[in-house]
Each structure stands twice: as structure tokens, then as C-alpha cells.
Amino acid sequence: MLASVPPVLVAIAAGIVVLGVLIFVHEFGHFLAAKSVGIAVVRFSFGLGPRTPLRVQRGETEYCLSWVPLGGYVKMAGLEEDGTAGKLEGPADAGPWPLERTFDGKPLWARVYVISAGVLMNALFAVLVYALLAGVYGVREDRTTTVGSVDTTNVPLGAAALKRLVPGDRIVRINGAAMEGWNDILKALLTAQQPMIRIEVEGKAEPLVLEVPRSEQESRIALIDALTPWREPVIGEVAPGQPAAAGGVEPGDRIVRVDATPVRTWEQFVRLIEASPDRQLTLVVRRGNADTALAVTPRATAVRDPGTRESRAVGRIGVGMQLPPLRRYGPLGSVGQGFVQAGNAAGLVLFTLKGLVLGQLSARDIGGPILIGQLSGQVARLGLEPFLGFLALFSMNLAILNLLPIPVLDGGHLVFLAIEAVRRKPVSEEQRQRWTQFGFWVLVAIMLLALGNDLLRLVR
Numbered sequence: 001m002l003a004s005v006p007p008v009l010v011a012i013a014a015g016i017v018v019l020g021v022l023i024f025v026h027e028f029g030h031f032l033a034a035k036s037v038g039i040a041v042v043r044f045s046f047g048l049g050p051r052t053p054l055r056v057q058r059g060e061t062e063y064c065l066s067w068v069p070l071g072g073y074v075k076m077a078g079l080e081e082d083g084t085a086g087k088l089e090g091p092a093d094a095g096p097w098p099l100e101r102t103f104d105g106k107p108l109w110a111r112v113y114v115i116s117a118g119v120l121m122n123a124l125f126a127v128l129v130y131a132l133l134a135g136v137y138g139v140r141e142d143r144t145t146t147v148g149s150v151d152t153t154n155v156p157l158g159a160a161a162l163k164r165l166v167p168g169d170r171i172v173r174i175n176g177a178a179m180e181g182w183n184d185i186l187k188a189l190l191t192a193q194q195p196m197i198r199i200e201v202e203g204k205a206e207p208l209v210l211e212v213p214r215s216e217q218e219s220r221i222a223l224i225d226a227l228t229p230w231r232e233p234v235i236g237e238v239a240p241g242q243p244a245a246a247g248g249v250e251p252g253d254r255i256v257r258v259d260a261t262p263v264r265t266w267e268q269f270v271r272l273i274e275a276s277p278d279r280q281l282t283l284v285v286r287r288g289n290a291d292t293a294l295a296v297t298p299r300a301t302a303v304r305d306p307g308t309r310e311s312r313a314v315g316r317i318g319v320g321m322q323l324p325p326l327r328r329y330g331p332l333g334s335v336g337q338g339f340v341q342a343g344n345a346a347g348l349v350l351f352t353l354k355g356l357v358l359g360q361l362s363a364r365d366i367g368g369p370i371l372i373g374q375l376s377g378q379v380a381r382l383g384l385e386p387f388l389g390f391l392a393l394f395s396m397n398l399a400i401l402n403l404l405p406i407p408v409l410d411g412g413h414l415v416f417l418a419i420e421a422v423r424r425k426p427v428s429e430e431q432r433q434r435w436t437q438f439g440f441w442v443l444v445a446i447m448l449l450a451l452g453n454d455l456l457r458l459v460r
Contacts (some may be wrong), residue, residue: 242318
């Protein structure tokens with residue numbers, strides 16, 4: 001359905017949906033929490049800065065759309081941002097309000113609850129979306145632990161033992177833990193606490209020993225990139241109008257040979273196709289109990305090499321591999337999967353954040369609204385299931401980033417409340433204003449960096 005829509009329009013629309021939904025979920029969490037403890041909510045705004053004419057008053061709360069589409073806010077009685085940061089939330093509340101209806105008039109536990117509610121709502125939203133996906137679509141369980149290919153070009157010296165792995169080897173344990181699927185292998189390589197990683201392979205007397213400290217995150221990522229799982233060369237889907245469809249390839253076909261070259265794995269098949277743009281190939285496929293020879297000419301497609309950033313032509317025929325089987329879940333199982341998948345998403349975000357803070361990942365990888373729009377558009381074109389998965393992942397990302405101890409963010413407010421809990425008195429208005437101003441400009445610097453990275457990606 002989206003194939004005929006220009007990619008730019010899809011990216012803009014999908015980005016608006018992703019940011020709009022998640023901003024609303026976050027602020028709605030603050031709104032519900034404030035109402036539940038009796039704090040007067042003066043304004044619920046989608047967007048920052050001056051208000052547009054699109055606003056309506058319902059009871060004591062004004063619901064409005066503001067001009068700066070980079071967030072939103074819930075203005076509560078008695079809780080005012082200071083200085084420049086405060087200007088992003090429009091005019092002050094009408095007041096005066098009774099002390100018991102203000103944010104500052106509530107006990108510490110209630111204020112912590114209200115400030116934390118946005119993050120909790122984003123996390124809960126991610127759990128619910130993942131649970132919905134598990135219940136409606138099921139979860140693909142990749143049970144393979146067999147190695148399909150090994151590329152040790154970029155691995156660190158301490159991982160040279162990986163060269164002993166060959167396609168067809170089955171990994172059974174890493175550091176003593178049994179491996180039940182490829183995701184287990186990736187997680188074990190990425191998060192192993194010990195610098196020494198022992199990989200036990202079926203049929204090999206001695207384990208492979210890698211020495212890659214966990215602090216060297218880029219090296220750990222290189223380990224993951226070096227290995228691909230064994231995938232049978234079976235066609236899962238055929239895109240209409242593409243060379244494979246024109247040549248008679250059908251879902252379920254097993255690739256036996258490409259010209260005279262026997263094919264054992266899906267990755268080998270892909271390499272052979274990519275190496276033959278605009279050159280007719282003979283695909284021998286097994287369909288049922290018979291082998292059939294089909295003539296297919298891969299279409300030359302320009303791709304950008306991730307290492308050199310240079311464009312090159314590769315062959316494409318418009319097929320996808322057969323995916324691992326789906327496991328269906330009932331209501332309780334779906335909720336359990338929701339928590340599992342949300343936890344995995346949180347771990348991924350924390351891993352990336354740690355790498356950025358420690359300088360183990362490049363700040364050039366930080367993305368802003370343009371990258372969000374591009375990624376949203378790409379997953380939207382893949383269908384509803386991938387789009388919802390991206391929405392859940394980004395919701396967890398937003399939850400964790402909001403916990404950063406930067407004044408203006410929820411994490412900064414929680415730091416002020418933690419100091420108050422220890423000192424038995426609130427942070428002075430002067431100190432709060434100074435730190436809030438500092439946090440505001442830190443946030444502006446991060447946003448400018450992200451936007452700059454986005455623009456550089458566009459011109460590369």
C-alpha cells in the first residue's frame with residue numbers, strides 16, 4: 001500500500017506518528033499521576049513554546065497544541081520551570097491554588113510518583129505493545145546455534161581463535177552456559193562479564209578462548225558481526241515484479257545450485273546473487289522431490305558500502321529467506337513475553353548509552369528527528385508488525401533517556417527530590433534555577449549534535 005507513496009512523505013508521516021504517540025503516552029502518565037494525588041493540572045500541551053489557537057478548556061485544565069513540535073508538557077500548579085527552560089512551557093498558571101492542590105504541597109513520595117509516571121507509562125506502553133505482538137503475531141524462536149559463516153577481518157587480536165570456527169560448527173556452551181538459540185549466543189558474547197570468553201563447540205575437544213574485556217564494547221560488537229547463523233537456502237517469499245518471480249521461483253523452493261556452484265547456506269546464495277548483477281544465472285531448485293532449473297537475471301542495484309561509504313552495484317532478485325517458526329502465546333504468555341522483550345530492549349538501550357558515555361561508541365552515531373523519521377518510514381514500509389516493534393523499542397528508549405540526571409528531564413527532577421530526601425529540605429530556588437539553566441543548554445547541545453549528525457548522513 002505504501003509502495004506508491006514517496007519515501008520522504010512516508011518518513012515524515014511515520015515519524016510524526018511515532019513521536020506523537022510516545023510524547024502523548026509520556027505526558028499522559030504525568031497527567032494521570034498528578035490527577036490521582038489531587039494536584040491541579042493547569043495545562044496539557046502537545047508541543048512546546050507559545051500556544052497555537054488550537055486549545056480548549058475543560059474544567060481546570062487547558063488542552064492545547066503549541067508551536068514547537070519537539071515534545072510536550074503537563075503544567076501542574078506549583079511546579080514551574082525556571083528561566084529559559086520555563087519559557088518552553090508557555091505562560092505561567094493562573095493561580096493562586098490552595099497549597100494542597102499544588103505539586104510542592106504534596107509529600108515527597110507523591111512528587112516522586114508524579115515525576116516518575118511519564119517514564120513508567122512509556123515502559124508500560126512498550127510492555128503492552130510487545131505483549132500485543134506476541135499474542136497476535138507470535139514470536140519467532142530462532143533455535144539454531146550452528147554457525148553459517150565466519151568473517152574475522154575486523155575482530156581484535158584477542159579473538160583470533162574465532163578463525164577455528166567453520167560453517168556447520170554448532171556452539172553448545174559459552175562460559176559454561178548452554179546455548180539454546182542464536183540470540184543466546186549474541187547476548188553471551190556481548191554481555192559476558194569475564195574478559196576470557198570460552199566457546200565450547202560440538203565435536204571439538206578444546207574450547208575456543210577469546211580475550212575481549214567487556215569494557216571494549218566495539219570489540220564485543222565486532223565478535224557479533226563476525227558470525228552469522230546457519231540458514232537453510234530455502235525461499236520464504238518472492239516479491240512480485242522482481243527477477244525471481246519472472247524466472248518462476250516460488251516460496252518453499254530450496255536452492256541446490258547457482259550455475260555449477262553447490263549452495264549450502266542462505267548467505268552463500270546471497271553472495272552469489274550479489275556478485276552477478278545483470279548476468280543471467282541458472283538456479284537449480286528442489287521443489288517437492290524434483291530438481292528444476294530456472295533462468296534468473298539479478299537486477300543491478302546500487303548500495304553503499306558501510307566501510308568505505310562508496311556506492312557499488314550488486315545483484316538483487318527479490319526474494320526473502322524462510323524465517324524461523326512462530327510460537328503462539330495465550331494472554332498470560334503474551335504478557336510474559338511483553339516483559340521479556342521490553343527488558344531486552346532496555347538492555348540494548350543501556351548498552352548503547354554506556355558506550356556513548358564511556359567514549360566506546362562514537363557520538364556521530366547519535367540521531368535526531370531526521371533519523372527517527374527515516375527509520376520510522378523504513379519500518380512502516382515493512383508492515384504493521386515491524387512498525388509496532390519499532391514503536392515499542394523507541395518507547396523504552398524514551399523512558400530510559402528521560403531518566404538521565406539532567407535538569408529539565410525527569411531524571412533531573414528526581415535528583416532534586418533525592419537531595420531533598422537526604423537533606424530533609426528542598427533544594428533552594430536559586431540552585432535549582434542555576435542547574436536547570438545548565439541542564440537546558442546541555443540538552444540543546446545534544447539536540448544540535450543529533451541534528452548535525454542527521455544532516456551529515458543526508459549529504460553522504
